[in-house]
Amino acid sequence: MKLYSTNNTSSSVSFKEAVFNSMPQDRGLYMPVTIPRLSDEFINNLDKYTLPEIAFEVAKTLLGDTIPVADLKALIEDAINFDAPVIKLEEDVYVLELFHGPSLAFKDFGARFMSRVMSYFLEKGEKQLDVLVATSGDTGGAVALGFLGVPNTRVTILYPKGKVSGVQEQQLTTNGQNIRALEVDGTFDDCQALVKQAFTDAELNSEYRLTSANSINIARLVPQTFYYFNAYAQLLRQGKSKVAFCVPSGNFGNIGAGLLAWKMGLPVEQFIAATNANDTVPAFLKTGIYNAKPSVATISNAMDVGNPSNWVRIADLFKEDTAKLNKLIEGYSYNDDETLEALKQVFADYNYVVCPHTAIAWKALKEWHADHKEVTGVFLSTAHPCKFPDVIPADIASNITIPASVKELEGKEKQAVQLPADFEAFKAYLLKNV
Structure with missing residues:
Protein backbone atom coordinates (compact mmCIF):
# COMPACT_ATOMS: atom_id res chain seq x y z
CA MET A 1 0.00 0.00 0.00
CA LYS A 2 1.36 3.39 -1.04
CA LEU A 3 0.04 6.73 0.15
CA TYR A 4 0.45 10.34 -0.99
CA SER A 5 -0.09 13.67 0.73
CA THR A 6 -3.25 15.58 -0.16
CA ASN A 7 -0.88 18.54 -0.70
CA ASN A 8 1.52 16.60 -2.95
CA THR A 9 0.26 13.75 -5.11
CA SER A 10 3.56 13.31 -6.96
CA SER A 11 5.41 11.36 -4.24
CA SER A 12 4.37 8.42 -2.12
CA VAL A 13 5.31 6.63 1.11
CA SER A 14 4.70 3.17 2.56
CA PHE A 15 1.87 2.42 4.99
CA LYS A 16 4.44 1.95 7.78
CA GLU A 17 5.93 5.38 7.10
CA ALA A 18 2.50 7.01 6.94
CA VAL A 19 1.47 5.41 10.23
CA PHE A 20 4.58 6.55 12.06
CA ASN A 21 4.76 10.01 10.45
CA SER A 22 1.01 10.50 10.92
CA MET A 23 1.02 13.78 8.99
CA PRO A 24 3.26 14.79 6.06
CA GLN A 25 5.62 17.70 6.59
CA ASP A 26 3.66 19.68 3.99
CA ARG A 27 0.67 19.61 6.41
CA GLY A 28 -1.50 17.53 4.11
CA LEU A 29 -3.01 14.18 5.06
CA TYR A 30 -2.09 10.75 3.75
CA MET A 31 -4.40 9.06 1.23
CA PRO A 32 -4.04 5.73 -0.62
CA VAL A 33 -2.56 6.03 -4.12
CA THR A 34 -5.14 3.46 -5.21
CA ILE A 35 -8.32 2.38 -3.46
CA PRO A 36 -8.96 -1.23 -4.47
CA ARG A 37 -12.51 -2.44 -4.97
CA LEU A 38 -13.71 -5.57 -3.19
CA SER A 39 -15.16 -8.29 -5.38
CA ASP A 40 -18.89 -8.33 -6.08
CA GLU A 41 -18.97 -11.91 -4.80
CA PHE A 42 -17.67 -10.80 -1.41
CA ILE A 43 -19.99 -7.76 -1.21
CA ASN A 44 -23.07 -9.75 -2.21
CA ASN A 45 -22.30 -12.43 0.36
CA LEU A 46 -21.31 -10.21 3.28
CA ASP A 47 -24.10 -11.75 5.35
CA LYS A 48 -22.15 -15.02 5.45
CA TYR A 49 -19.16 -13.50 7.26
CA THR A 50 -18.44 -12.53 10.88
CA LEU A 51 -17.07 -9.12 11.86
CA PRO A 52 -13.45 -10.37 12.24
CA GLU A 53 -13.70 -12.15 8.88
CA ILE A 54 -15.02 -9.01 7.21
CA ALA A 55 -12.35 -6.88 8.87
CA PHE A 56 -9.60 -9.22 7.69
CA GLU A 57 -10.81 -9.27 4.07
CA VAL A 58 -11.19 -5.48 3.93
CA ALA A 59 -7.80 -4.84 5.54
CA LYS A 60 -6.05 -7.40 3.34
CA THR A 61 -7.53 -5.84 0.21
CA LEU A 62 -6.62 -2.31 1.23
CA LEU A 63 -3.18 -2.95 2.72
CA GLY A 64 -2.02 -5.50 0.14
CA ASP A 65 1.22 -7.21 1.16
CA THR A 66 2.11 -4.59 3.80
CA ILE A 67 1.55 -7.11 6.62
CA PRO A 68 1.78 -10.88 6.01
CA VAL A 69 -1.65 -12.54 5.93
CA ALA A 70 -1.20 -14.65 9.06
CA ASP A 71 0.10 -11.69 11.08
CA LEU A 72 -2.70 -9.43 9.86
CA PRO A 102 -13.16 -1.03 26.23
CA SER A 103 -13.60 2.76 26.25
CA LEU A 104 -17.31 2.58 25.33
CA ALA A 105 -16.89 4.60 22.12
CA PHE A 106 -16.57 3.92 18.40
CA LYS A 107 -12.97 5.07 18.51
CA ASP A 108 -11.96 1.75 20.06
CA PHE A 109 -11.95 0.31 16.54
CA GLY A 110 -9.32 2.77 15.34
CA ALA A 111 -7.27 3.01 18.53
CA ARG A 112 -6.92 -0.73 19.13
CA PHE A 113 -6.07 -1.49 15.50
CA MET A 114 -3.58 1.36 15.30
CA SER A 115 -1.82 0.50 18.57
CA ARG A 116 -1.30 -3.07 17.41
CA VAL A 117 -0.12 -1.99 13.96
CA MET A 118 2.41 0.38 15.52
CA SER A 119 3.57 -2.28 17.96
CA TYR A 120 3.92 -4.72 15.07
CA PHE A 121 6.04 -2.29 13.03
CA LEU A 122 8.25 -1.25 15.96
CA GLU A 123 11.54 -3.11 15.80
CA LYS A 124 13.69 -4.09 18.75
CA GLY A 125 16.08 -1.35 19.79
CA GLU A 126 14.23 1.41 17.97
CA LYS A 127 13.65 4.81 19.56
CA GLN A 128 10.56 5.11 21.79
CA LEU A 129 7.43 6.12 19.92
CA ASP A 130 5.76 9.24 21.31
CA VAL A 131 2.08 9.39 20.41
CA LEU A 132 0.43 12.82 20.57
CA VAL A 133 -3.36 12.94 20.56
CA ALA A 134 -5.87 15.77 20.84
CA THR A 135 -9.30 14.80 22.09
CA SER A 136 -12.70 16.41 22.38
CA GLY A 137 -13.79 13.57 24.65
CA ASP A 138 -13.73 10.03 23.33
CA THR A 139 -10.54 9.73 21.27
CA GLY A 140 -8.27 10.15 24.28
CA GLY A 141 -9.94 7.39 26.30
CA ALA A 142 -9.86 4.97 23.40
CA VAL A 143 -6.21 5.72 22.64
CA ALA A 144 -5.23 5.51 26.31
CA LEU A 145 -6.74 2.04 26.67
CA GLY A 146 -5.50 0.98 23.24
CA PHE A 147 -1.87 1.83 24.05
CA LEU A 148 -1.85 1.20 27.81
CA GLY A 149 1.16 -0.96 28.58
CA VAL A 150 2.28 -1.27 24.93
CA PRO A 151 6.10 -1.55 25.12
CA ASN A 152 8.31 1.26 23.81
CA THR A 153 5.40 3.70 23.42
CA ARG A 154 4.27 6.77 25.35
CA VAL A 155 1.00 8.63 24.83
CA THR A 156 0.42 12.32 25.55
CA ILE A 157 -3.25 13.32 25.50
CA LEU A 158 -4.32 16.95 25.15
CA TYR A 159 -7.89 17.73 26.16
CA PRO A 160 -9.81 21.03 26.57
CA LYS A 161 -10.31 22.05 30.20
CA GLY A 162 -13.92 21.88 31.34
CA LYS A 163 -15.18 20.65 27.98
CA VAL A 164 -15.25 16.88 28.45
CA SER A 165 -17.64 14.87 30.60
CA GLY A 166 -16.65 13.52 34.00
CA VAL A 167 -16.45 9.92 32.81
CA GLN A 168 -14.45 10.96 29.76
CA GLU A 169 -11.98 12.87 31.96
CA GLN A 170 -11.59 9.86 34.26
CA GLN A 171 -10.76 7.69 31.25
CA LEU A 172 -8.15 10.24 30.14
CA THR A 173 -6.44 11.00 33.42
CA THR A 174 -6.40 7.91 35.65
CA ASN A 175 -4.28 5.47 33.65
CA GLY A 176 -0.68 6.20 34.62
CA GLN A 177 2.04 3.91 33.18
CA ASN A 178 2.83 5.12 29.65
CA ILE A 179 -0.17 7.46 29.43
CA ARG A 180 -0.05 11.14 30.44
CA ALA A 181 -2.73 13.84 30.16
CA LEU A 182 -2.50 17.58 29.51
CA GLU A 183 -5.48 19.74 30.47
CA VAL A 184 -5.37 22.64 27.98
CA ASP A 185 -7.06 25.95 28.76
CA GLY A 186 -8.78 26.20 25.37
CA THR A 187 -10.89 24.32 22.85
CA PHE A 188 -10.42 21.06 20.98
CA ASP A 189 -9.33 23.06 17.94
CA ASP A 190 -6.55 24.58 20.11
CA CYS A 191 -5.46 21.09 21.20
CA GLN A 192 -5.49 19.85 17.62
CA ALA A 193 -3.46 22.86 16.45
CA LEU A 194 -0.81 22.20 19.11
CA VAL A 195 -0.45 18.59 17.99
CA LYS A 196 -0.22 19.52 14.31
CA GLN A 197 2.40 22.20 15.00
CA ALA A 198 4.49 19.74 16.98
CA PHE A 199 4.81 17.53 13.89
CA THR A 200 6.39 20.36 11.90
CA ASP A 201 8.74 21.55 14.67
CA ALA A 202 12.33 20.59 13.86
CA GLU A 203 13.60 20.56 17.45
CA LEU A 204 10.80 18.33 18.73
CA ASN A 205 11.22 15.93 15.82
CA SER A 206 14.96 15.65 16.45
CA GLU A 207 14.34 14.89 20.13
CA TYR A 208 11.32 12.60 19.76
CA ARG A 209 9.93 10.03 17.38
CA LEU A 210 6.50 11.64 17.07
CA THR A 211 3.27 10.24 15.69
CA SER A 212 -0.43 10.93 16.20
CA ALA A 213 -3.38 8.81 17.22
CA ASN A 214 -5.94 11.30 15.96
CA SER A 215 -8.00 10.53 12.88
CA ILE A 216 -5.40 12.44 10.86
CA ASN A 217 -3.52 9.11 11.08
CA ILE A 218 -4.54 6.81 8.23
CA ALA A 219 -4.33 3.80 10.60
CA SER A 398 -31.89 6.14 35.61
CA ASN A 399 -32.53 3.56 32.88
CA ILE A 400 -28.84 3.31 31.93
CA THR A 401 -26.93 0.21 32.99
CA ILE A 402 -23.51 1.39 34.13
CA PRO A 403 -20.72 -0.89 32.78
CA ALA A 404 -18.29 -2.37 35.28
CA SER A 405 -15.36 -0.54 33.64
CA VAL A 406 -16.94 2.82 34.51
CA LYS A 407 -17.63 1.81 38.10
CA GLU A 408 -13.96 0.87 38.45
CA LEU A 409 -12.96 4.46 37.61
CA GLU A 410 -14.73 5.87 40.66
CA GLY A 411 -12.30 7.11 43.27
CA LYS A 412 -9.24 6.92 41.03
CA GLU A 413 -6.93 9.93 41.33
CA LYS A 414 -6.84 12.41 38.44
CA GLN A 415 -3.34 12.88 36.99
CA ALA A 416 -3.19 15.82 34.59
CA VAL A 417 -0.86 18.75 33.92
CA GLN A 418 -2.53 22.09 33.19
CA LEU A 419 -1.24 24.09 30.22
CA PRO A 420 -2.31 27.23 28.35
CA ALA A 421 -3.27 26.92 24.68
CA ASP A 422 0.20 28.07 23.69
CA PHE A 423 2.64 26.12 21.55
CA GLU A 424 5.78 27.35 23.31
CA ALA A 425 4.37 26.15 26.65
CA PHE A 426 3.48 22.77 25.11
CA LYS A 427 6.90 22.47 23.50
CA ALA A 428 8.64 23.39 26.76
CA TYR A 429 6.65 20.69 28.60
CA LEU A 430 7.65 18.05 26.04
CA LEU A 431 11.33 19.00 26.08
CA LYS A 432 11.42 19.09 29.88
CA ASN A 433 9.70 15.71 30.27
CA VAL A 434 11.81 13.52 28.04
Missing part, protein backbone atom coordinates in the same frame (compact mmCIF):
# COMPACT_ATOMS: atom_id res chain seq x y z
CA LYS A 73 -5.33 -11.99 10.79
CA ALA A 74 -3.92 -12.39 14.30
CA LEU A 75 -3.67 -8.61 14.71
CA ILE A 76 -7.32 -8.11 13.75
CA GLU A 77 -8.59 -10.93 15.94
CA ASP A 78 -6.80 -9.32 18.88
CA ALA A 79 -7.92 -5.74 18.12
CA ILE A 80 -11.51 -6.30 16.97
CA ASN A 81 -12.67 -8.57 19.78
CA PHE A 82 -16.02 -6.92 20.55
CA ASP A 83 -19.34 -6.64 18.76
CA ALA A 84 -21.03 -3.82 16.81
CA PRO A 85 -24.70 -4.84 16.55
CA VAL A 86 -27.36 -3.22 14.40
CA ILE A 87 -30.57 -2.83 16.43
CA LYS A 88 -34.01 -2.31 14.88
CA LEU A 89 -35.99 0.52 16.46
CA GLU A 90 -38.80 0.76 13.90
CA GLU A 91 -39.46 -0.30 10.33
CA ASP A 92 -36.39 0.68 8.28
CA VAL A 93 -34.80 2.68 11.12
CA TYR A 94 -31.86 0.99 12.83
CA VAL A 95 -29.11 2.02 15.23
CA LEU A 96 -25.54 0.78 14.87
CA GLU A 97 -24.11 0.42 18.39
CA LEU A 98 -20.40 1.19 18.33
CA PHE A 99 -19.83 1.48 22.08
CA HIS A 100 -19.13 -2.13 23.06
CA GLY A 101 -15.35 -1.76 23.18
CA ARG A 220 -7.41 5.16 12.37
CA LEU A 221 -9.55 5.27 9.23
CA VAL A 222 -8.79 1.78 7.92
CA PRO A 223 -10.45 -0.15 10.81
CA GLN A 224 -13.40 2.24 10.92
CA THR A 225 -14.45 0.92 7.51
CA PHE A 226 -14.98 -2.50 9.10
CA TYR A 227 -18.19 -1.66 10.93
CA TYR A 228 -19.84 -0.15 7.86
CA PHE A 229 -19.35 -3.42 5.98
CA ASN A 230 -20.45 -5.38 9.03
CA ALA A 231 -23.60 -3.28 9.49
CA TYR A 232 -24.52 -3.90 5.86
CA ALA A 233 -23.95 -7.64 6.40
CA GLN A 234 -26.38 -7.63 9.32
CA LEU A 235 -29.00 -5.82 7.26
CA LEU A 236 -28.59 -8.28 4.38
CA ARG A 237 -29.54 -11.04 6.82
CA GLN A 238 -32.80 -9.18 7.34
CA GLY A 239 -33.44 -8.76 3.63
CA LYS A 240 -32.35 -5.11 3.50
CA SER A 241 -30.02 -4.01 0.71
CA LYS A 242 -30.76 -0.30 0.15
CA VAL A 243 -29.04 1.48 3.03
CA ALA A 244 -28.24 5.03 4.18
CA PHE A 245 -25.88 5.83 7.05
CA CYS A 246 -26.31 8.86 9.28
CA VAL A 247 -23.08 9.75 11.07
CA PRO A 248 -22.70 12.16 14.01
CA SER A 249 -19.74 14.19 12.82
CA GLY A 250 -17.01 16.27 14.45
CA ASN A 251 -13.58 15.87 12.88
CA PHE A 252 -15.18 13.90 10.00
CA GLY A 253 -12.97 10.84 10.33
CA ASN A 254 -15.94 8.54 10.98
CA ILE A 255 -17.89 9.51 7.88
CA GLY A 256 -14.59 9.65 5.99
CA ALA A 257 -14.13 5.95 6.78
CA GLY A 258 -17.65 5.27 5.54
CA LEU A 259 -16.85 7.00 2.26
CA LEU A 260 -13.67 4.93 1.98
CA ALA A 261 -15.82 1.80 2.40
CA TRP A 262 -18.13 3.14 -0.33
CA LYS A 263 -15.12 3.64 -2.62
CA MET A 264 -14.18 0.00 -1.97
CA GLY A 265 -17.57 -1.14 -3.21
CA LEU A 266 -20.00 -0.94 -0.28
CA PRO A 267 -23.37 -0.08 -1.88
CA VAL A 268 -24.50 2.90 0.22
CA GLU A 269 -27.40 4.99 -1.10
CA GLN A 270 -26.69 8.07 1.04
CA PHE A 271 -24.43 9.42 3.75
CA ILE A 272 -25.87 11.98 6.15
CA ALA A 273 -23.48 14.16 8.14
CA ALA A 274 -25.12 15.29 11.37
CA THR A 275 -23.41 17.99 13.41
CA ASN A 276 -24.15 20.18 16.39
CA ALA A 277 -23.84 23.99 16.26
CA ASN A 278 -20.35 23.51 14.79
CA ASP A 279 -21.86 23.34 11.32
CA THR A 280 -18.93 24.14 9.02
CA VAL A 281 -19.58 21.18 6.71
CA PRO A 282 -23.41 21.28 6.58
CA ALA A 283 -23.11 24.99 5.74
CA PHE A 284 -20.61 24.17 2.98
CA LEU A 285 -22.87 21.48 1.54
CA LYS A 286 -25.71 24.04 1.36
CA THR A 287 -23.75 27.09 0.14
CA GLY A 288 -20.60 25.75 -1.51
CA ILE A 289 -18.53 28.02 0.78
CA TYR A 290 -16.17 26.35 3.25
CA ASN A 291 -15.81 28.73 6.20
CA ALA A 292 -13.80 27.23 9.06
CA LYS A 293 -14.54 28.97 12.34
CA PRO A 294 -13.68 28.68 16.03
CA SER A 295 -15.51 25.81 17.71
CA VAL A 296 -18.27 26.46 20.23
CA ALA A 297 -19.01 24.32 23.27
CA THR A 298 -22.12 22.13 23.14
CA ILE A 299 -23.63 19.25 25.11
CA SER A 300 -22.40 16.91 22.34
CA ASN A 301 -18.82 17.82 23.16
CA ALA A 302 -17.02 15.15 21.13
CA MET A 303 -18.27 16.92 17.99
CA ASP A 304 -17.15 20.43 18.98
CA VAL A 305 -14.88 20.93 15.97
CA GLY A 306 -14.97 24.12 13.92
CA ASN A 307 -12.36 23.12 11.34
CA PRO A 308 -12.59 19.34 10.78
CA SER A 309 -9.25 17.91 9.66
CA ASN A 310 -10.62 15.00 7.67
CA TRP A 311 -12.66 17.16 5.31
CA VAL A 312 -9.58 17.48 3.09
CA ARG A 313 -9.59 13.67 2.73
CA ILE A 314 -13.25 13.68 1.74
CA ALA A 315 -12.66 16.46 -0.79
CA ASP A 316 -9.71 14.47 -2.14
CA LEU A 317 -11.91 11.38 -2.60
CA PHE A 318 -14.13 13.37 -4.93
CA LYS A 319 -11.32 15.29 -6.64
CA GLU A 320 -13.28 18.53 -6.48
CA ASP A 321 -16.36 16.92 -8.08
CA THR A 322 -18.67 18.88 -5.79
CA ALA A 323 -21.80 17.79 -7.64
CA LYS A 324 -21.05 14.14 -6.89
CA LEU A 325 -20.08 14.95 -3.32
CA ASN A 326 -23.28 16.91 -2.73
CA LYS A 327 -25.35 14.09 -4.17
CA LEU A 328 -23.85 11.44 -1.87
CA ILE A 329 -23.60 13.50 1.33
CA GLU A 330 -26.30 15.60 2.96
CA GLY A 331 -25.67 17.73 6.02
CA TYR A 332 -27.85 18.60 9.01
CA SER A 333 -27.03 20.59 12.15
CA TYR A 334 -28.86 21.09 15.45
CA ASN A 335 -28.46 23.26 18.52
CA ASP A 336 -28.43 22.04 22.12
CA ASP A 337 -32.15 22.50 22.66
CA GLU A 338 -32.93 20.42 19.59
CA THR A 339 -30.40 17.81 20.68
CA LEU A 340 -31.93 17.45 24.13
CA GLU A 341 -35.43 17.25 22.67
CA ALA A 342 -34.27 14.51 20.28
CA LEU A 343 -32.70 12.57 23.16
CA LYS A 344 -36.01 12.71 25.04
CA GLN A 345 -37.99 11.72 21.93
CA VAL A 346 -35.84 8.65 21.29
CA PHE A 347 -36.54 7.43 24.81
CA ALA A 348 -40.26 8.20 24.53
CA ASP A 349 -40.58 6.43 21.18
CA TYR A 350 -38.41 3.36 21.77
CA ASN A 351 -37.57 3.19 25.50
CA TYR A 352 -33.97 3.46 24.31
CA VAL A 353 -31.32 5.76 25.82
CA VAL A 354 -28.82 7.53 23.57
CA CYS A 355 -25.93 9.91 24.14
CA PRO A 356 -26.30 13.47 22.77
CA HIS A 357 -24.19 12.74 19.68
CA THR A 358 -26.37 9.76 18.82
CA ALA A 359 -29.50 11.85 19.40
CA ILE A 360 -28.31 14.29 16.73
CA ALA A 361 -27.74 11.43 14.29
CA TRP A 362 -31.22 10.03 14.96
CA LYS A 363 -32.85 13.42 14.40
CA ALA A 364 -31.02 13.97 11.12
CA LEU A 365 -31.87 10.48 9.90
CA LYS A 366 -35.56 10.89 10.72
CA GLU A 367 -35.65 14.22 8.88
CA TRP A 368 -33.97 12.73 5.82
CA HIS A 369 -35.90 9.45 5.97
CA ALA A 370 -39.27 11.22 5.83
CA ASP A 371 -38.70 11.69 2.09
CA HIS A 372 -36.83 8.41 1.49
CA LYS A 373 -38.99 5.65 2.95
CA GLU A 374 -37.72 3.15 0.38
CA VAL A 375 -34.24 3.17 1.98
CA THR A 376 -33.26 1.54 5.28
CA GLY A 377 -31.71 4.18 7.52
CA VAL A 378 -28.97 3.42 10.02
CA PHE A 379 -27.77 6.02 12.51
CA LEU A 380 -24.50 5.49 14.31
CA SER A 381 -24.42 5.41 18.11
CA THR A 382 -20.88 6.51 18.81
CA ALA A 383 -20.69 6.43 22.62
CA HIS A 384 -22.34 4.75 25.59
CA PRO A 385 -24.86 7.11 27.23
CA CYS A 386 -23.32 6.52 30.67
CA LYS A 387 -20.47 8.84 29.63
CA PHE A 388 -22.82 11.86 29.74
CA PRO A 389 -24.64 11.79 33.09
CA ASP A 390 -24.76 15.59 33.34
CA VAL A 391 -26.50 15.95 29.96
CA ILE A 392 -29.14 13.23 30.04
CA PRO A 393 -32.24 14.04 32.15
CA ALA A 394 -32.28 12.13 35.44
CA ASP A 395 -35.50 10.23 34.71
CA ILE A 396 -33.97 8.89 31.49
CA ALA A 397 -30.47 8.39 32.90
